[in-house]
Amino acid sequence: MKLGVICDGISRDLAHTVDVMDEFGLEYAELQFVGEKEVGDHDAGEIREIDALLRDRGKPVSCLSRHIFAGMTVANKPGDELHTKHMDALKRVIDMAHIVGSPLVRIMTPKKEQILFGRNGAEKWNVAKGAWDAMLPLIAPAVDVARDAGVTLVVETGNGTMVNSNYTGRKMIDDLDARDALKVLWDPANNCWCHETAYPDGYEEVRGGYLGHVHIKDVQVDTPRATLEVRPMGEGQLADQFAPMAAAMRDDGYDGVVSFESVYHPGDGDFEAGFRINIDRFKAIYA
Numbered sequence: 001m002k003l004g005v006i007c008d009g010i011s012r013d014l015a016h017t018v019d020v021m022d023e024f025g026l027e028y029a030e031l032q033f034v035g036e037k038e039v040g041d042h043d044a045g046e047i048r049e050i051d052a053l054l055r056d057r058g059k060p061v062s063c064l065s066r067h068i069f070a071g072m073t074v075a076n077k078p079g080d081e082l083h084t085k086h087m088d089a090l091k092r093v094i095d096m097a098h099i100v101g102s103p104l105v106r107i108m109t110p111k112k113e114q115i116l117f118g119r120n121g122a123e124k125w126n127v128a129k130g131a132w133d134a135m136l137p138l139i140a141p142a143v144d145v146a147r148d149a150g151v152t153l154v155v156e157t158g159n160g161t162m163v164n165s166n167y168t169g170r171k172m173i174d175d176l177d178a179r180d181a182l183k184v185l186w187d188p189a190n191n192c193w194c195h196e197t198a199y200p201d202g203y204e205e206v207r208g209g210y211l212g213h214v215h216i217k218d219v220q221v222d223t224p225r226a227t228l229e230v231r232p233m234g235e236g237q238l239a240d241q242f243a244p245m246a247a248a249m250r251d252d253g254y255d256g257v258v259s260f261e262s263v264y265h266p267g268d269g270d271f272e273a274g275f276r277i278n279i280d281r282f283k284a285i286y287a
Helices: 014-024 044-056 081-100 131-149 166-175 188-194 198-206 242-251 271-286
Strands: 002-006 028-031 061-064 104-107 152-156 182-186 211-216 218-222 227-231 257-260
Touching (some): 014 271, 044 081, 061 257, 104 211, 152 166
Parallel strands (some): 028 061, 152 182, 182 211
């Protein structure tokens, strides 16, 4: 499969990250923060420099990953000040995507309301009434902008966001009738928090054209204690699921990129060291 990395997980110094990518034979660069700026905040000259560096070194951009809509709530309304701020940022990221040749732009979803759907009494007493339906009009304008711009959005399955599973990601795409312009960015480690088993359950939800991009890391969650631990690959709760996930993706002809997300450090805050600990295991499974 096509393998890459979220670059700032190694370093915000993009030239150094590209050196490390070459060292380990990784081709695809996912950009989130470069230097001190998040994608969408770089000026025209900085974008030209980023583009020139990556093209000169043969590193296609897989995705531009700004935190669009992160931090919003379903109390926000389309066109309010915060929504407009995020939409403006999205347009800037799409402009950058055209320059650097990124086919994908990541979005997030607003902060999670815990119980969205229910039955047999839960719909009266437990469901956050109207929360799901209030989210959809916040996302719909982004889909329209992406369609007009000829780029594809990918919605990340986040720990604390309204879309926190492949099920909710697929449901949002269907509810927006947006399969042409919106896909799921599957982060199976994030989905552990809501106890969606990555394989086969999570993967089955995104089969048939819903899967656009993948992030890989390993974690151990303790939801009752509100605790998340990032672990070396193969030492967390995804240990027995990575290989069958990869096999199913190969069998189905997944042609997107699998990005390693380097968010593990060995206790000293050195994320590049964490990358070096994990990258051979990542490649052994997904290459």
